[in-house]
Amino acid sequence: MSLKDKYQSALDFAKEHGAEMENFHEEDGNIVFNGTVPTPFVRNAIWDKLKSINGLSKDDAAPSEVKANIKVSDDSVYHRHTVVAGETLGKIAKHYFDDASKYVAIFEANKDILKNPDLIVVGQVLSIPNP
Missing domain, CATH: 3.30.1340 (Histidine-containing Protein; Chain: A;)
Structure with missing residues (x-):
């Protein structure tokens, strides 16, 4: 091969x-x-x-x-994540950082579109901050 x-x-x-x-x-x-x-x-x-x-x-x-x-091409964020059904900020944090408790960092990075860390909406594009 x-x-x-x-x-x-x-x-x-x-x-x-x-x-x-x-x-x-x-x-x-x-x-x-x-x-x-x-x-x-x-x-x-x-x-x-x-x-x-x-x-x-x-x-x-x-x-x-x-x-x-x-x-x-864009190192201002770690990634841009589109929310799908069934996700929570904790699940998203676990995926990107292997640590669900880092959901707080994702919430803080997206305060312009999120008012409550427990209320995310399918289709929202979240900025995942650099670790």
């Missing part, structure tokens, strides 16, 4: 999450993976995907065969 084939799922994942890829190719025994993503959360998720392909955890270093430069 070529490196391009091995990492194709990471490329697909990146594109599904709004990445604009500049190049994705094999060069000198490495996979070159360069592009721009909308937010730091998407960049981190792509790195996690690249690592998982090699059986690595998100805390491990990147595979040595991956040469990537993933730029972020």
Whole structure:
């Protein structure tokens, strides 16, 4: 299997999450993976995907065969999240920060549209603050 084939799922994942890829190719025994993503959360998720392909955890270093430069177009927030049915700020905080109690930070970052942390509405776009 070529490196391009091995990492194709990471490329697909990146594109599904709004990445604009500049190049994705094999060069000198490495996979070159360069592009721009909308937010730091998407960049981190792509790195996690690249690592998982090699059986690595998100805390491990990147595979040595991956040469990537993933730029972020908007680093003013960690991510922009559209609320779906059944979500709470706690569930959203757990998803982005692995800590439901960080819902307070999300509430504070969205006080312009939220008046009560228990009242979020499907379709609202919330700014997820940088950790």
